[in-house]
Amino acid sequence: MDAVIAVLLVLHVLLTAVYTWDWFDSFGRLQEAVIRLVIGLTLPLVGVLVLKLVDFFCEQDASAQMDEIWLGRGEVADDLNLLRDVDASAAGRAAPAVDVLALSDYGDRRRMIMDTLRHADTADYIDVLREALANEDQETSHYASVVIMDLQGRVQTRLADLRSRLAEDPDDPETLEAMERELYGVIRDGVIDENSLPRYYDAYLSASDHLLARALSGAEKDVAPARADRDVAGPDPGCFHRRVLVDLRRGETEHARETANAYLRAHPDSEDAVLDVIRVCVRQSDREGLDRLLDRLDDLPVMLTSRSLRHIRFLREQC
Incomplete structure (x- = not known):
């Protein structure tokens, strides 16, 4: 009887070892393989059967990954693989980033998130990264949080450098513009x-107020509109446009109106100025303001493109 039990135990150990090695060979996650080995050995005769059943149900539900059950965020065999370019030949990998998050292949999701670090404008992907934070794959969520923290760190580094430069020379126009942007x-x-x-x-x-004051001061001296020399022209005209957008975001529509009108007076050749006035009038439901702008357009030295013409045509059709 003892011999039979010994033979069964040896077969159990061998079967569990073979199963564990086969699983590790397929998935490559050492820590999870060790845990599977321990579970298999502590359940004589039925250990491998239980693990096989778990594997079967995990295959039926792609989101039910075992590494999330006992490893928290899990463990990836080769993190360097996540830094490779996404394979454009596969249909799923050619999908937009937000669609990739919906795929069942967690590897694609993770590679897509890490791939955002390759882009100079990682901030353009912030919406995708925030959506990835709530992804059911905990590794994808973890990588998204790492990328966001990296992005925040880069922003803080640039701001600290600009603050240091402003502390040395508070009146440096280039540094002030860089800080505002x-x-x-x-x-x-x-x-x-x-x-x-x-x-x-x-x-x-604070930075915007300083730039707008300089820009308006230059405009009053007749040196702001349409200048090629930045030293003469003053601040980047985009400071008007950015302030209008921020004011509208904050609900400061009256200041947005003042800024947009000042922008158009100082830079009548700017299409952005025309669009900003339209944007503010629409926000305030100011039909009279829109009509005044439409009446002035033919007298403005501005080259309009499809960006503004589609709005202007629509507004004229409503007259």
């Missing part, structure tokens, strides 16, 4: 947590 990017992209945004708004408004 950087802070606008923080507000626009939503990289920073909503609870921390108010102080970035305050910093942006």
Whole structure:
């Protein structure tokens, strides 16, 4: 009897070892393979059967990954594989990033998230990254949080450098413009947590007010509109456009109107200025303001493109 039990135990150990090795050879996750080996050995005769049943049900439901059950975020065999370019030859990998998150292949999801680090404008993917935070695959969620933290770190580094340069020379126009653009990017992209945004708004408004004051001062001296020399022309005209968008985001429609009209007066050749006035009038339901703009368009030295013409045609049709 003892001999039979010994033979059965040996067969059980061998069967569990063979199963574990076969699983490790297929998936390559050592930590999970060890855990499977321990579970198999502690359940004599039925251990392998139980694990096989678990594998079967996991295959039926792609989201039920065993590594999420006992490893939390799991363990990836080769993280470097996640940094490879997504294979464009596969239909799923050629899909837009937001569609990739819906695929059942977790490897594609993870590679897509890590691939955003290759782009200079990682902030363009912030919506996708935030959606990935809630993904059922915990590895995808973890990688998204890592990329977002990396993005936040880069933003803070650039802001710290600009603050240091402004501390040395508070009146440096190039640094002030760079600070205004950087802070606008923080507000626009939503990289920073909503609870921390108010102080970035305050910093942006301060920088924007300085730039707008310089731009309007230059306009009053007849040196702002349509200048090729930036030293003479003053700040980047885009500071008007960015302030209008921020004001509208904050609900400050009256200041947005003032800024948009000042933008058009200072830069009547700017299509963005025309669009900003339209944008503010629509937001305020100001039909009279729109009619005044439409009446002035033929007298403005601006080259209109499809960006604005489609709005203008629509508005004229409503007259």
